[in-house]
Amino acid sequence: MITLGIQKLTVPFPSIRNDSVDPSVLSIVYVMLVHHHPEFVLRLIDALDEPMHSFVLHVDARANSVYAYLSTKLQHRTNIHFLNVDRERISWGGFSIVNATLKCMRYAWDKQLHFDYMVDISGTHYPIKSNYYIRKTLAATPNKIHLDSMPMKFYPHMFQQFVECDGSMHRIARLPIAKGINLHVGNQWWAFPKYFVHWLLISQLAKDYIHYAQYVAIADENYFNTLFHNSPYCDQKPERNLTLILFDR
Amino acid sequence: MLQLNTADSIRDGKCLFPDATLCGISPDILTMASAKSAVEQSRSMFARKIDPTMPDSLALVDYIDRRRGTNIKGYSRDVSNWDRNRDGSSDLIAMIQVSSHAQDHMSIDASYGRDITSRCITFPITTGEKAFIRFDKCDPQNEQQWIVLGKLHNIYLLMMIYIKHCIGYYIAYLVDRCSPNYEVTIEDGKCPVFKKKPSVSSASITAPSIINNIHDDIGQSKYKKYFSTRAILYSIVVYDNQITIAIRYP
Numbered sequence: 001m002i003t004l005g006i007q008k009l010t011v012p013f014p015s016i017r018n019d020s021v022d023p024s025v026l027s028i029v030y031v032m033l034v035h036h037h038p039e040f041v042l043r044l045i046d047a048l049d050e051p052m053h054s055f056v057l058h059v060d061a062r063a064n065s066v067y068a069y070l071s072t073k074l075q076h077r078t079n080i081h082f083l084n085v086d087r088e089r090i091s092w093g094g095f096s097i098v099n100a101t102l103k104c105m106r107y108a109w110d111k112q113l114h115f116d117y118m119v120d121i122s123g124t125h126y127p128i129k130s131n132y133y134i135r136k137t138l139a140a141t142p143n144k145i146h147l148d149s150m151p152m153k154f155y156p157h158m159f160q161q162f163v164e165c166d167g168s169m170h171r172i173a174r175l176p177i178a179k180g181i182n183l184h185v186g187n188q189w190w191a192f193p194k195y196f197v198h199w200l201l202i203s204q205l206a207k208d209y210i211h212y213a214q215y216v217a218i219a220d221e222n223y224f225n226t227l228f229h230n231s232p233y234c235d236q237k238p239e240r241n242l243t244l245i246l247f248d249r
Numbered sequence: 250m251l252q253l254n255t256a257d258s259i260r261d262g263k264c265l266f267p268d269a270t271l272c273g274i275s276p277d278i279l280t281m282a283s284a285k286s287a288v289e290q291s292r293s294m295f296a297r298k299i300d301p302t303m304p305d306s307l308a309l310v311d312y313i314d315r316r317r318g319t320n321i322k323g324y325s326r327d328v329s330n331w332d333r334n335r336d337g338s339s340d341l342i343a344m345i346q347v348s349s350h351a352q353d354h355m356s357i358d359a360s361y362g363r364d365i366t367s368r369c370i371t372f373p374i375t376t377g378e379k380a381f382i383r384f385d386k387c388d389p390q391n392e393q394q395w396i397v398l399g400k401l402h403n404i405y406l407l408m409m410i411y412i413k414h415c416i417g418y419y420i421a422y423l424v425d426r427c428s429p430n431y432e433v434t435i436e437d438g439k440c441p442v443f444k445k446k447p448s449v450s451s452a453s454i455t456a457p458s459i460i461n462n463i464h465d466d467i468g469q470s471k472y473k474k475y476f477s478t479r480a481i482l483y484s485i486v487v488y489d490n491q492i493t494i495a496i497r498y499p
Contacts (some may be wrong), residue, residue, distance in 0.1 A: 040301035047314070077414055092263060122296035126310055130317045130466050134294045159266050169265055189297070218273060244275045244293040246284060 010178040013232045014198040016143040020114055023132070023139035027052040031104040033097065034123035035060035035090060038069040039125045045080065050131050054113045055080045056104040062167070083107060088218040094164040095213060097188070097220035099157040100201075109201055116142060119191040121243075126157075128244065143193050145233065149192045161215040162194030164192035169217060178212050184225040185218070199231060200224075280305035281312060288313060 030048060034041050034057055045055060057068040057080065067082070074080045088100040108118065113202060117138050127134065138144075154177065161175040177183075193198075200206050206227055213223045228234065263273035277283065278300045288309065290295060296313075300306045 037301045040299065043301075043310070047317070077430060083430050121295060122297060124300070126294045126297075126299050126313060127294060127317065128288050128291060128296045129294045137294060155271070157266055157271070160266060164264065171265060171267075189295070200432060241292045242294055244279075244284075244287060244291045244296040245298075246279065246285075247274060248277050 003110075005200075006122070014195040014202075016193070016195050016233070019169050021142040023051055023136040025092050026117070026135040026139045026142075027054075027115045028134075028138070029053070029113050029118045030055045030106045031073060031101060031108070031120045032071070032123060033060075033100055033104075033120075034058065034066065036065045036066060037123060038066045038073075041066075041070060042073060044121075044123065044126060045074070046129055047132065049079070053079065053115075054115065056108050056113070057081065058083045058100040058104050059087060061089045074210075081107065081111065081113075089167060091164045091167050091169055093155070093218045093220075094162070095162055095216070095219040095223075096208075097165070098210075098213065099178040100221045101220070101224075106198060106201060110208070113193060117193055118197050119120065119188050119242075122189075124229045125189075125243065138191065139164065141239070143195070143236075143240045145193065145196055145228060145236055146191035147186065147225060147228055147238040148240040149229065149238065151229075152185045152222070153182035153228075158215065158217070162217050163166075171228075175196045175215055181209070181226065182224065182229050184229045186220045186225040186245065187245070188220040188224075190224055191242055196228070196231070196233060199233070200227065203231070205230060278303060278306055279309055281308045284309060288316075391455065 016112060022111075030047075032041070032044075032054065032055060049055070057070065059070065059082065059191070067087075071082050071084075074082075083100075083103055086103065088096040088103070090096045105118065108115070129137075159175045159177055160171045161167045161173040162171055164170075209223065209227060213219045216222050228238065263275075264271070265273065276298050279288070279296055279300060280303065284296070299310055336424055446452075
């Protein structure tokens, strides 16, 4: 049995902001996970880049040619950052995706990149609204968490323990259902205001939950969603219209 | 995303569970044929996923760019001319076009402290660097920098850049060189000099302190229909060796 307790209130939670945000200067850090199509990644960055924004790119450790291309092309753009050590070998459905995202998040925080929002996208995203619309939408509710999630259904056969090896997931055992925490799943992509990013980086619960989530299948759709619904900010109703994704099959 | 599938939709590497019909699926590739309508109607800010190896998916991106007003000229637009001249050392002269109403173009040899490769020139910065455009006669330590962007008859469009809390701002001003109250000496690359006309005072006045009065002059001018008296520089678009500066009117 794995039990994860509610975080002890030993440190103050990062507080939400009570000032307004001017959409003309709202600042975004885009966290981008990339593994192919570097020319398109350049186009995506160009489409989003504005003076107040920064980008933190994680390029799959197996995509060295992509890393070399992008880091050369973008070397003179000082608002574009690359994780250049400990890059993850990303497996579909693996916790490596979460790890890569957390590393980008930590990088942005440690580098003190200025931002009001952090937005998680991939190299196959594209903005369908103007940059001003994006800024205006985020600035309208500057404390809003953008995340599309739902409570996790408990199919017994889904609770299997996985490890990542050789670029794929391997089922090794049954996984006990975590107790003391409300498991959620949902869309991998999110936009978090700064206070929530801060909480994710300092929260003991976020650290502890890694020990469980690293064995969960499709952890990228579990980790951030579960943490939000068990955070001090769980009474918020998250906005669910960040990313248009179609599943026809 | 996990979803129950029929056996024929199972994809390699995504059927992780003992029940072979419980598999992961990936989002559909968005194309003009499949997603144009969804993109038009969506309230979302982003879409996924694009496959740039598929012409119809790239066509959707081109369509999105047109909707966003980003006017990218195809997938392989070339902005490298500007990029190569980022230090202002080459012979390349970038043309600055000041709105569609401007009659004259002015050439400047500009350089930036920050590297620019995108079509959206971004000399305001957030990293603590100072925006820098070549002003030989201006104090490089001064956080207020001036540049002449263009002119329409006697109306000069000047841009002031200032840095506040590590974020650069632009304000574009219009100055009437033939103001009844002021003499204005404007040379590209130099700080504008404002002097009250002898009937008012012979004292030299620094630009920031006088700008509101000049606004009043311009506000009454016949050129008001072309320019607002105060405009915010919204974007600068670079392609084909030309920079277009877009001014957003308040």
